Each structure stands twice: as structure tokens, then as C-alpha cells.
Amino acid sequence: MKDQRSVAQQQVENDIANKIYNPMNDVLFKFIFGKDERKNITIDLLNAILNRTGKQAIKDIQFKNSEIVPYYEDDKLTRLDIFCITEDETKIDVEVQLINKKDMERRSLFYWSQMYLMGLNKGDDYITLNPAITINILGHKIFPNEPLHSMYSIYNIETGRRLNEDLELHFLEIPKFQKKPIGEMTRMERWLAYFSNKLNTEEMEELAMSDATIKKAVNDTDIFMMDFEERLKYINRQMAIMDYNTDMRVSREEGREEGREEGRTAGRAEMANNIALAMLKKNEPIEKIAEYTGLTTERIQELAKKI
Structure with missing residues (x-):
């Protein structure tokens, strides 16, 4: 076992030396996407995933404490990867998950419910509740017959009418990403390529040159690795x-x-x-x-x- 761990550590060290990083490693992910000094990177990622452009685009976010205190003593403590609130008071949780624990659908609902109720005090009107969004960036597949990016909400089963926009659960199954020429990628596809670990060093450099925000994320990863x-x-x-x-x-x-x-x-x-x-x-x-x-x-x- 000791020899196997030594080999594994050497492999990781070699990857770092060759600037082959795993952006879905939650330690690195939180460094790049969870800091005030780099919130423009996070905003760009959120707008790409949520397809927000023009007047609908997110302009600013505030990072909040990722630990949500339970309402009751025996309740489960919720610890989010990245928790932020937009300028229109929409709450957003971004999770990265490399290990398939077979519970992501329910976990995502649980996180959403905790965010949705946050700030609602006894006696408050329900109109004060603001939309909440969970975004799950997954290193495994959970929906075999669904597209890479799936969004779930509450709809009328018969008519398809959406109840409201207060609930959005996004799932991005990164292994489903298929490479294509970088020049033909959409903003969303460029971020998917960034997370996919399917690009070689030259392709990653080309990706960074094609997108200033991704270039910033790549450069700041080098800074991270020097610490x-x-x-x-x-x-x-x-x-x-x-x-x-x-x-x-x-x-x-x-x-x-x-x-x-x-x-x-x-x-x-x-x-x-x-x-x-x-x-x-x-x-x-x-x-x-x-x-x-x-x-x-x-x-x-x-x-x-x-x-």
C-alpha cells in the first residue's frame, strides 16, 4: 500500500510539473472560484452555465459563509463548496463532485432547500423568499439518457407550465463532454473543456488564449501551485x-x-x-x-x- 501511495504521489507531482491540473479538485476549485479577488471568474462561469446575457447577466456576487447553520440542534449541518448571492438576491450554490456517492439528486435538493429558507424569519411573508439555484459539476455520469447539462425545476406534468423560477437544479456531467475545435466552442463549451481534463497542454494553452477569463483561471492556478x-x-x-x-x-x-x-x-x-x-x-x-x-x-x- 505504501509503495502504491508513493507511485500515486509521484504521478500527481509529475502532472503538476507538466502543468496538468485537475480543476475539479475541490481545494483548487475553491481557490479559483471562491475568492473575492477572483469573483469575475466565478461570474463568467455562472453566466455561461445559466445562459445569462445582456440585461439578464449576473453583474456582481457576494460570497457568503459556506456553512449553513441548521434550524434545529439535531439537524444536519450543510457545508457548501461555493455559496454566493447575486445583486438581485438570488442564492447560488456551486458544488464539484468527483466521487459518485449515488445521492446527488437528493443532496442537491437538500442544499437548495437550506438556501431557499435562509433569511426567512418567523412572521415573514413568503414573498420575501428569493430564488435559489444549485449547480453541480460532476466528474461522473448520473443520468445515462440525459444531455451533458440538465436543468430541473417544478413543472405541471400535463401542461409543462413552470410553477415559478424559484427552484433550479443544474447538473453538468463532465465525462459526457466531447472535444471539438476550440474556435468552434461556445462560452459554455469552453468552460466544459476547461473542467474536462481531456485537453493536452497545447490545447489548454489554445483554450486560454481564446478566452481571457479562462486564461486568468489558468494563470492563477500556477500561483496556487507555488503556495x-x-x-x-x-x-x-x-x-x-x-x-x-x-x-x-x-x-x-x-x-x-x-x-x-x-x-x-x-x-x-x-x-x-x-x-x-x-x-x-x-x-x-x-x-x-x-x-x-x-x-x-x-x-x-x-x-x-x-x-
């Missing part, structure tokens, strides 16, 4: 992700092998049953059938009842 403490947290997080993925792969392989062994066992049992049935039809003695097939006397007698 020893931040770099160490990034490496530890990458290794934790790699360890988890390795454990999951081993578990799946062991599960498949167990399944194959069960299949082989079932096949042998079925063959023994068929041979026993054939011998019973020829009135062979039960002792001989048991010796030949390995079946118990009781099992052979059960089979005999079928004839």
Missing part, C-alpha cells in the same frame, strides 16, 4: 480521490469474479442435475448416480419425483 500549503492540500486531495477510485475498481472486480464463480457453480449444479435425471430414466441405482454426479441422496430423490 506550499495549498499545493500539499491539493496533492493530498488528489491522492484521496485516486485511493477511493482504486478501492471501488477492486471491489467491482471482486464482485464480478464472485459473480462468475457463482455462475460456474450454478452451471456445474445444473449439469449434475441433468445427468442424474438421465440416469434415473435408465433406472440406475441411486448410489451409483450419487457417486457419478456428486449429488446427495436426498437431492437425487427430489429429482426422481419429477420423472
Whole structure:
């Protein structure tokens, strides 16, 4: 295990030396997208994902404490990756998730509900509630038949009418991103390319040259990596992700092998049953059938009842 971790650490170090970074590493993500001095990067990302342009575009945000205090002592503490409020009081939570814990849909709803109720005090009118949006940037697939970017809200099932704009749940399944010439990419696709880890060094440089905001994010990543403490947290997080993925792969392989062994066992049992049935039809003695097939006397007698 120690040797494996050393190899994993060396791999991460080599990637850093070659400026191959994982922007979905939550330590790096929060550094780039969760700081006041770089909020213009975050605003550009939000406008791209939410397709806000012109008068509808987000102009300013305020980052808030990402820990939402529960209403009751025994309630679950909510800790968001990035939590901000726009100039029109819309609350936005941005989450990055590389590990598939099979709970993202409900977790996203839970985070949304916590944000939506924030600031509503006893006696307040419900009209004071402001829209809340959760954006989930995922390093895995959860909706096999849906497009890369899916937005969920509340609609009338029969008419398709949307109840209101207070709820938006966005899911971006980054593995579904397909490369294309950078010059042909939309603003949204450029950000998807940035997160995808599918670009080589030259393509990443071209992407940065094509978009000033992404170039800023790339340059500030270099600054991040020069900070020893931040770099160490990034490496530890990458290794934790790699360890988890390795454990999951081993578990799946062991599960498949167990399944194959069960299949082989079932096949042998079925063959023994068929041979026993054939011998019973020829009135062979039960002792001989048991010796030949390995079946118990009781099992052979059960089979005999079928004839």
C-alpha cells in the first residue's frame, strides 16, 4: 500500500510539473472560484452555465459563509463548496463532485432547500423568499439518457407550465463532454473543456488564449501551485480521490469474479442435475448416480419425483 501511495504521489507531482491540473479538485476549485479577488471568474462561469446575457447577466456576487447553520440542534449541518448571492438576491450554490456517492439528486435538493429558507424569519411573508439555484459539476455520469447539462425545476406534468423560477437544479456531467475545435466552442463549451481534463497542454494553452477569463483561471492556478500549503492540500486531495477510485475498481472486480464463480457453480449444479435425471430414466441405482454426479441422496430423490 505504501509503495502504491508513493507511485500515486509521484504521478500527481509529475502532472503538476507538466502543468496538468485537475480543476475539479475541490481545494483548487475553491481557490479559483471562491475568492473575492477572483469573483469575475466565478461570474463568467455562472453566466455561461445559466445562459445569462445582456440585461439578464449576473453583474456582481457576494460570497457568503459556506456553512449553513441548521434550524434545529439535531439537524444536519450543510457545508457548501461555493455559496454566493447575486445583486438581485438570488442564492447560488456551486458544488464539484468527483466521487459518485449515488445521492446527488437528493443532496442537491437538500442544499437548495437550506438556501431557499435562509433569511426567512418567523412572521415573514413568503414573498420575501428569493430564488435559489444549485449547480453541480460532476466528474461522473448520473443520468445515462440525459444531455451533458440538465436543468430541473417544478413543472405541471400535463401542461409543462413552470410553477415559478424559484427552484433550479443544474447538473453538468463532465465525462459526457466531447472535444471539438476550440474556435468552434461556445462560452459554455469552453468552460466544459476547461473542467474536462481531456485537453493536452497545447490545447489548454489554445483554450486560454481564446478566452481571457479562462486564461486568468489558468494563470492563477500556477500561483496556487507555488503556495506550499495549498499545493500539499491539493496533492493530498488528489491522492484521496485516486485511493477511493482504486478501492471501488477492486471491489467491482471482486464482485464480478464472485459473480462468475457463482455462475460456474450454478452451471456445474445444473449439469449434475441433468445427468442424474438421465440416469434415473435408465433406472440406475441411486448410489451409483450419487457417486457419478456428486449429488446427495436426498437431492437425487427430489429429482426422481419429477420423472
